[in-house]
Amino acid sequence: MTAVLDGGPGFGVYVHWPFCAAKCPYCDFNSHVRHQPVDQERFVTAFARELATMRARTGPRSVSSIFLGGGTPSLMEPKTVGAILDAIAANWRMPAGIEITLEANPSSVEADRFRGYRSAGVNRVSLGVQALNDRDLRLLGRLHNVEEALRAIRLARDIFPRMSFDLIYARPGQTADAWAAELEEAIGHAADHLSLYQLTIEEGTPFHALRAAGKLVEIDPGLAADLYQATQDVTAAQGLPAYEISNHARPGAESRHNLIYWRYGEYVGVGPGAHGRFVEDGRRVVTITEKHPETWAALVESRGSGVTGGEMLTRSEEADEFLLMGLRLVEGIDLDRYEKLAGHPLSPQRVAVLREEGLLEPVGNSRLRATPAGMVVLDALVADLAR
Structure with a gap:
């Protein structure tokens, strides 16, 4: 791992x-x-x-x-x-x-x-x-x-x-x-x-x-x-x-x-159609730039950036993204970090059901990951966990 x-x-x-x-x-x-x-x-x-x-x-x-x-x-x-x-x-x-x-x-x-x-x-x-x-x-x-x-x-x-x-x-x-x-x-x-x-x-x-x-x-x-x-x-x-x-x-x-x-770090995205996710003033923001190359360049020339969209994520949205990205990894997710992002732990009952179904498994005492069977249905697995 x-x-x-x-x-x-x-x-x-x-x-x-x-x-x-x-x-x-x-x-x-x-x-x-x-x-x-x-x-x-x-x-x-x-x-x-x-x-x-x-x-x-x-x-x-x-x-x-x-x-x-x-x-x-x-x-x-x-x-x-x-x-x-x-x-x-x-x-x-x-x-x-x-x-x-x-x-x-x-x-x-x-x-x-x-x-x-x-x-x-x-x-x-x-x-x-x-x-x-x-x-x-x-x-x-x-x-x-x-x-x-x-x-x-x-x-x-x-x-x-x-x-x-x-x-x-x-x-x-x-x-x-x-x-x-x-x-x-x-x-x-x-x-x-x-x-x-x-x-x-x-x-x-x-x-x-x-x-x-x-x-x-x-x-x-x-x-x-x-x-x-x-x-x-x-x-x-x-x-x-x-x-x-x-x-x-x-x-x-x-x-x-x-x-x-996948570990839900921060990154800046520059250039036509690039996305970024980073913490600004204590909140995670999403930036999305203009897709058309020459239009993007003209925007940067006129106002310093081609960013045309984005949002500030809620704690719930951050936690959902953390799950979606982190469960792609064989190393899985840190349960304490999820709790800090979401403001609450994952539902023990839901985790227990998904473990019983062979879709999730613990990694030590502090991490959780998708099993090979869970990886195949990852989107559905994340949606179930995030309910």
Whole structure:
């Protein structure tokens, strides 16, 4: 089980680069295709200004991790990444050795660019591989092939101290045997971390429209459940056990940035469509920025921030979010922290029922976690606990 960090869950900075070379048919993230070169200098200036505005709201903090996500951050020039990291360092303390992750697509990877990111300060890369066969890469709308993906993995392992890559499973037409073979191959290429996501069809995506038209057939839910369980079993046997529903790592190689989210820490989100959650004047606030990239930049230029939405959470809302995030983790939740957030403990009667049903289990005397069966029905489990 993942050890709990000392000194709290941490404070992170998330930077959203919203541009992609193409929009994948399953993706509902805030990503945009531009057929003309992006004015990276304009966006760097906007990032720096929004970071300064967020610093005025959070006060002095020590940054635990930085995550450059998207979109496709590997479409940024290395000097753009360096300028953004410099802007973060100008606003908060950045201790030596903090985790700085950049998401990259294999199709936009070049060795010189990777070395440039490393020189800028990036020490962890997360590759959007998604499949290790060319047929499914085409189905998923990816611009790279398997050969390019494996080249990117090798480069990442050579250049960065830490590396992860993503795969999507439960793809249309995928069999259990095919996934088992693909997963074994992936583990052979992995350094110390894998993110393995079950395909979900999100509203508003091309896949959603194709399914509605009968042109995309999802795999049977029973097979999807079997693939999930096989994923847990195979990765654990190979030394990369799950520490969260979809994330697997050798002990000590967990994503520090994502642990901030799941341990209900604080983070600033800057860039188009970014979300943040941090304590301001003693209350946890949510910030949501404008999604459209150029509109976001214009807002930052005119008033210092692209924030267009958000709220101040109630104690009950904080406690519900804490449950929803924390029960994704194999380490589970701290019961005392839940009680402090909610103002009351979890219902002993409800916990007892869920334990009897095999969905929850204690971890020592102070923590509670979802069982493997509970992980499969986590949303329903959290809703039951939070009643």
